[in-house]
Amino acid sequence: MTFLTKPKTMKNKYSLLLVFLLICSNSFINAQSKGILFTGGVIHTGNDKVIENAVMGIRDGKIEFAGSGTTIKYDKRLYAEQIDFTGQHIYPGFIALNSSIGLREIDAVRATLDVNEVGYLNPHIRSMPAFNTDSRIIPTVRSNGVLMVQATPAGGIISGSSSLFHLDGWNWEDALFKADDGLHLNWPEYPVARANKDSSKTDYIQKKQAEIIDFIKEARAYGLASEKKEINLRFGAMQGLFKGNQRLFVHCQKARSITDAILMLQEAGIKKLVIVGGAEADQTIKLLRKFDVPVVLSRIHRLPDYEDDPIDKPFRLPAILSDSGIMVALSYDGDMEAMGTRNLAFTAGTAATYGCGKELALKLITLNPAKIVGIQAQTGSIEAGKNADFILSKGDVLDPITADSIKLFIGGKEVNTSNHQSELNKKYREKYGLPLK
């Protein structure tokens, strides 16, 4: 297979060799211990900062330093490869939370779906062993800068635990970044606009809520018991929630549901809550702030829920919440979510247009999701000491007309920007004698 032309920025023979190696190894470039130095371009740190004329050194999979070329001292000679990215941009890799990438291939073909498990209370279910690193979707999403996903089961009421994966790896063990980062709970939604009079549905919802809370309390008691007569896989899988090393991702949209969820689950002893969905989170701001609950918003490229909502209500939601001091990340959940995740950055672009501004918008898909899942110390922004997970792009990655990823690095390794679709593009351009772009 041949798919890499000589990039302009590769200036020495090493890089040619590297290209050769890359071609041989299909999709991986060997991790370099000799270090790469990037100079001259713009770094968007993911932490609200834009560094012009920036320099960045990476080595052993980590960012050594990143900052202004005029202030940072460094020794060029220590870098086997030096890339002048003047006129180009470096961004942290995007992190897609609440994703079914790796668990889903063709929506209409049942055999390719590993998302919904049978059963209602399935805390023991884990996405980790089902994550398919060879999904044909992965390279198409990665090309647009999504370098990490939270592979998330979705069935039942408690769906199971998600894990974080780099979108690069020989197998799931290899791609795994953090195992079992949190459990996912589909909190029962109240019906819309029903009066108390017609209470049957409301009663049903409240009964379901009570069942969940009872289950959580039992799980907690199980963990506290000094002697366990028998092992319960379900309860065992939930102990991290009470210790605080796992998060509970509560999926719900409506204000009434969010309110109940936060108040009841706090009461039941859950340490770290995250609201996923949050269509009406703007109506629960006080509560979200009080309990310091972050929100992973459902795909904001959607229509408003109600007829007389402002036409741009979902677009504005990230800004409304962020301005109120709530930690927000963007997800791309919904129809055709796996393949559509390649548009995650463009939803951030929309958030930028509708009140966030570009750097905050970037944060919604980089540092904020990293914080929400507790990996901010390792990745999520361009800062010294963090994983070298980043995008080198020709232009603004949040806008389709300028986004053009030239290089992608995961853990300091350069990964392939091409995919089967770009291969087909080449193949048919050759067939028709069209210029290869």
Place this chain on the structure above:
Amino acid sequence: MKQIFTLCILFFCLGSIRAQINPPINGVADQRSIVFAFRNANIHVGSNELIKNKIMLVRGAKITDFVEEVPPEAVEIDCNGMHIYPSFIDISSSYGMNEKTTKRSDPGARHWNMAVHPEFNSADNFRYDASPAETLRKLGIGVVNCIQKDGIFRGTTCAVSLANLPETKSVLNPAAIQALSLSKGSSQEEYPSSLAGTIALIRQSFYDAKWYASAKSNKQFNISLQALNTHKALPVLFEAANGQDAIRAANLADEFGFRLWVDGCGEEYQHIDALNPQKVSFVIPINFPEAIDIVDIRSSRAIPLSTLMHWESAAAQAALLHKRGFTFAISSRGISDPKVFFSNLRRLVAAGLPSNVLLDALTSIPATLLGIESRCGKLQKGYDASFVICSDSLLHPNATILENWSLGQRLKFDNSNQMNFNGRYKGMVGKDTLQLVVKGKPFSSEALAKINGEKAKCVFKISGTQFSARLSLKNDSIILIQGNVQRENNSWQLNGEAIKFGTAPVNLTLLYSGAEDADTLKPEQWPDLHVDSLQLLHPFGSYGRSTLPQQEQILIGNAKIWTCSETGILDKASILIDKGKIQAIGTDSEVQKRVDVSRPVRKIDASGKHISPGIIDEHSHIALSRGVNEGTQNNTAEVRMRDALNAQDIDIYRQLAGGVTAAQLLHGSANPIGGQSALIKFRWGKEFPHLLLDNAQGHIKFALGENVKQSNWGYDKTSRFPQTRMGVEQVFYDAFQRAKEYRIMHETFKKGAKNAEPPAIDLELEALSEILEGKRHITCHSYVQSEINMLMHVADSMGFKVNTFTHILEGYKVADKLKKHGANGSTFSDWWAYKWEVNDAIPYNGSIMNEMGITTSFNSDDAEMGRRLNQEAGKAVLYGKTPETEALMFVTRNPAKMLKIDGFTGSLKPGNDADVVIWSDNPLSVYARAEMTIVDGAAYFDLESDKQLQLQNEAIRNRITEKMLREKAGGKPVKAYKSGKKHYYTCDDLFNETENHEE
């Protein structure tokens, strides 16, 4: 309910009894040719005429005279203070009809579709039904029009009296009107499953009937078509399920020339501007919606604004129809409680309806429609003795129907021969003074009591001549009084005893001390708007406007103009819009000169902004009602999406907010040959017929692949042909072969072969013939290269052209072939992986096709993405490196070309329609917002008026919410809101929203 009304039926023999005609009598004959004389009544002989001082004589089934003196032989009925009205007539009733309908299995030479049974005749099936008859008569109704409310062509209806008579006698007109609907009802047949399919079936049936009338040697025997022709002259009562159905019915009435009465749903007033009082009349229901029980304000936002607005406007419909010159009758449909019925009649008047018009709408107008105006609907000598005696004037809050006479048959609802002894009474209970006021409507059981001047709680009951009252005193003790009512010295007296428990009963006499004080009636309060304050928004609901945006002279200057024409991009340029057209584009100074200074001009400084043509969506399913797929047959070319438009869809407004000005609304892709497209502009607020692009040519949807072979419909769907791409090919060969033969048949006839008979019109084959003639253009849903190639082969060999392949995700694989065939490609920017056949879809597809010289567009097939089509076009820049100017054409000029509307829209050129968008940024950019969207030179969307409309939404919602809460606080009935979630259609969607899925 204690009340059991004494049913007093006097059976009159009407006319002379002859053996064989009337049923034999079990017993001796009981002829009673008695004369009844109604005196002291206010007799409403007609809506504008009231007789006060005459006596109405009734003998048998007829009103015989109005006289000064009661004849000695007459039974006198004293109607002092009462009002007599002609019986009300209800046009929209299913009284007397059996549940059973004509079924396909019914024998006989009938129409092939079970929902089409114009041969059904209510008179053949009508049966007297005592219980519903009494319910109706309590409402004052004496005559109803019996409709078998099932199916699309429901047959002829009959006008019947509600008297308990042999059916032969109660039928007043055996074939009064024809009934139609848009619902197939109990029909087990799959076709039609959609609204558009239903209208197609109606249209075809009328054509069939026309042909049937003219056919000679080819004639078949078909009782359905025969019946349609027989009853051609009858007016049509067309049932409407929503406000816009009245417009659909009116369109059909125009097309086939029938006199239209819309059996309304109550929302018709919202579309009144679209209807012509000369052509449409109404039967209106008055079962107004109850207030919604609003508990949680946040979640009450789910209640559409239109639902809230309708709640307070519904009662003004009648007044508005009257004001606009429409004729209408009132139906009791949905109401069985007389209290509700009469209070709702009063609400009509309170909302501005003149009371005489109200009476006409209950009596003479329906009588005329039913063709029984010479005997019903008025009280005149010789007319039917069908009338009601009302305790008061009809509009009095206490009005109740006391008696309902139907064809001389008396039905009493109160024992009105019982004594009315309302008044004040006084007497002694031992040492205590007892005052009692018996009041309320006569014969009710209301009373007020005072003991020694102090109010006591009193429960009063009257039964026959006897009364009882239970008095609860302040000290918790109880006094029971009971006794009878007697007339003493021309006055009433209550005689009996009072029982204080623990003491011996004491005798009691309460003497009449005068009439009860006249009730000071509290003026009734309703939440309804008066017709004069009814402000119709266009459309009626969120983001509706009271006046539509007007065409203006607009000069936009200093802009970067993307012309999407040969002119390319103009920097710092101006554009002048006037009279709906683009007048000039160019440098500011050039364009300035073209301004018509005699008229106002709106100047917009667009420094830093971009201007583009309105975005055009080649593939959309918004703004359609009740199904986008008529997927029940593999060929439904007769179906027209224009019949199913929904101009109230909020997504029209949302598309405008994304700079989209026009779209092709397509039939779905459930079958190889789908329905005809509707090309519309997003003229938000106009009624649906005015959304259509009148100057556009015809288009039609075809489909290939997994949807048409039902691949993803479940494992049980394996029997409808076709199930493979092999079968799909044959569907097309078959259809076009038949269309060719059809054309030959018609052409031969046109050439005038001797003694030729006109061949039948087949709307399905007509549409296919139009394709063969190049007058109708195919948009074909397609994915993989094999099927795309196949259809081009079919087209080449059958002599037609595939105009556009839509979706065409593997277009890049056959781009050379597409080019050769001359087909256009309308694709998605980047969708794939949602089903097997899109596994090889690539986001470079559009760019490759474009570079191959194929006219290429991006479409949405999605209400949300539709409003971001500009950004989708930007993805051609990202993936395929398509130059920006060409990428923008993917959503402007190119779709216009495909839709053959590029002659007047899709690019910015002088003379083109002024469909123009002002963007805050590069129109392809994610950072661009449409700041103003102009359609036909009128600003249908702009950020400033959007803000105002949001405030308006908010204000209306708050006002009505408070009003509803006040209703609840005032003890008025409220109901829970049941939300029907809005359904968003995609291509392979078989959902029909009439099934109204609840959340």
